[in-house]
Amino acid sequence: MAKLYFKYGTMDASKSADLLMTAHKYENQGKNIICLRSSLDTRTEDFYIESRALTYKHKCFCFDKDTNLYKFIENNNEGKINCILIDEAQFLTKIQVIQLTEVVDFLKIPVICYGLKNSYIKGKLFEGSKALLYFADSIQEIKSVCHFCDKKAIMNLRIKNGKPILESETGNTVVIGDIEEGEDYFISTCRKHYFNPFK
Ligand SMILES: [Zn+2]
Secondary structure, eight states, rough: OOEEEEEEETTOOOOHHHHHHHHHHHHHHOOEEEEEEEOOOOOOTTTEEEOOSOOOOOOOEEEEETTOOHHHHHHHHHHHEEEEEEESGGOOOOOOOOEEEOHHSSSOOEEEEEEOOBSSTOOBOHHHHHHHHHSSEEEEEEBOOOOOSSOOEEEEEEEEEEEEEEOSOOOOOOOOOOOHHHHHHEEEEEEHHHTTTTE
């Protein structure tokens, strides 16, 4: 039975590496997959999924908020796609997540989504993650460790000009960042260190 999977983790939980290893396993068995990635993520070269943890990269299609993913997959299906892998799934819209449930239920293709659960804004989930938590058949955590201690990281903390940013005036969850030294960046933390990062 095909299922909709949501594998979530914090920013440095090696989600893309997990996706690439899954892609490799399918293709090693001669199976066909489609990789998709949000065009909102500008960290990597267009049309590739890459990971800091691996040298291996994989071609992908990019989608934006207006892409009808059911139609896209139906048009690219030809009855022989074994799995759909989606990176940066937090950027999906709720409508696109529902389209993915239709891919699973009617086209009978498994869909594995990788993404963040929590946005940097205190108490706020990404739209795509919220819909996936609601609709997915299987939800799995990819674990990582707090930047400051040895507890599990569950939060994505935004640091701007040396200060933690837990709110947004616009309420916009989408800030594209990477774990780098700089003026505006993200780190993965436990809950305590999200609220008290430098204590
Ligand atoms: Zn901590």
